[in-house]
Amino acid sequence: MSAVSATPAIAGRAKKGLVRRFVPDRSQLTRQTVQLLFVGLNACIGLQFFLWVRYFEHGGQCLYVPRPAGVEGWLPIAGLMNTKYLLLTGRVPAIHPAAMYLFLGFLLMSLLLKKAFCSWLCPIGTVSEYLWKLGGRLFRGNLRIARWLDLPLRGLKYVLLALFMAVIGVMSADALDGFMQTPYGLVVDVKMMNFFREMSGTAAVIILALVLLSMLIQNFWCRYLCPYGALLGLASLLSPLKIRRDQNACIDCGKCARTCPASLPVDRLVQVRSVECSACMACVAACPAQDALQLALPPRKAPSAAVRWYRRTVGPVAIAAALAYIFLGVVLLARATNHWQTNIPRSVYMQLVPHTDEFSHPGM
Ligand code: SF4
Ligand code: SF4
Incomplete structure (x- = not known):
């Protein structure tokens, strides 16, 4: 799926003098700061959601905290289903609307800023990055998969994406709404948390294998298996x-x-x-030559004859600011239009949450 524009072969080019960069690169420091802030935000959301679930599991006999709607950022399939529902009906879905707003926000980020969501915001991308860096230190480097194997493996995430798209693609608006209104659909976020709280032996072995593979191979999950990243990557093709x-x-x-x-x-x-490019800017940070490599908009023709083209570079602070604007923009829009929270009465949650494990996927 890689679409790259090749330059003429390097062999035979005249050796050029190095003009060392005179401005120190801050892209990785900026990106890692944004990553850690977003991991922190997700940790706070996770803790608040845990306390909310605990309230219902204890029959209302402990501290009540409001349900953090941001947890729906971890429901990308619900986001995709709700987006289709919006397209079919023109109505914002009542159940898990925040999943849709966040999904659309991350899609917009990809359309404008390449796959920056993956390397700047996604907590799984952050964990993945720290794992391969740790693995690189422990094993003195990461494995580089041969191209003949790498290309078909990269295709796996598109196969997974196609499967999800095919299932959601045939669902009517009524079917989408009906799915969300089932007990499974209403507490799918609790089910997701319980998956980690009550992890089966098989799931633990699979996750351990993924951790090990992520230490050995750079971005193993994102590169080969993440259907969300696959979708955002396709959207990023349109990014200027x-x-x-x-x-x-x-x-x-x-x-x-x-x-x-x-x-x-x-x-x-x-x-x-x-x-596959996630606008991580690691290449820009590594480049020793002034102005040789930049994250930039398409070059524009300059009015002067001396400089015929000029680049419109975009720095790391601008990327961080743009991500923050889009993220806060969709959250504020959803809040302002009263579409951020899933409005289910507490009494319904009191009936459903303690029995979450009894609800299976309606298609099974
Ligand atoms: S290092 Fe450069 S080319 Fe590679 S993914 Fe990051 S930004 Fe894209
Ligand atoms: S890091 Fe890449 S862009 Fe920069 S000088 Fe070396 S080859 Fe050229």
């Missing part, structure tokens, strides 16, 4: 923002390509269009 390389300033050292966690041949491209 790209990693762009100036062949004149580049000294062909190859550091960008060696650093890229998606194993993209950045040093051989004029611009990186690949669905």
Whole structure:
């Protein structure tokens, strides 16, 4: 699925002098700060949701905290279903509307800022990154999968995405609404939490295997298995923002390509269009040459004859600000239109939450 624009072969190019960059790169510090803030936000949401569930499990005999609607960010399939419901009916769904708002917000981020959600916000992407960095230290490097195996493995996430799309694609508006109104649909968020609280032996072995593979192979989950990332990657093809390389300033050292966690041949491209590029800017941070590699909008023709083109670079602070604007924008929009919370009476939750494990998927 990789779409890249190749430059002429490097071999035979004249060796160019290095103009060392004179501005220190802050992209990775900025990105890691945003990542940790978002992990912190998710930890707070997780704790509040746990306390909310506990209230109903204890029959209302302990502290009550409101249900954090942000937990629905962890229900991407509900987000996809609700988005289809909105498209079919023009109405915001009553159950898990925040899942839809967050899904649309993350989609908008990808349309504008490449797959920045994955490397700047997604907590799973953050954990994945720390795991391969830890694995790299422990095992003195990560495994590089041969291209003949890497390409078909990358296709797995599109197969998973196609399966979800096919199932949701045939559902009518009534079927989508009916699914959400089932006991399973109403407490699907509690079921998700219980999956981790009451993990089966098989699930624990699978998660341990994923952790180990994530330590050995850079971004194992995101690269091969995440259908959400696959969808956002496809949307990111429309993003005007790209990693762009100036062949004149580049000294062909190859550091960008060696650093890229998606194993993209950045040093051989004029611009990186690949669905795998997450705008992490690790390649930009690694590049020693001034202005050789930047995250930028398409170049614009300059009015002066001396400088015929100029780049419109986008720095890490601008990316962080744009992500924050979109995220807060969708949350505030949903709140302002009274579509953020799932409005189910407490008495219904009191009946359902203690029996969550008894509800199975309506299709099973
Ligand atoms: S090309 Fe650069 S920004 Fe894109 S994934 Fe690779 S290192 Fe990150
Ligand atoms: S890191 Fe990449 S873009 Fe920068 S000088 Fe080396 S090969 Fe060129």
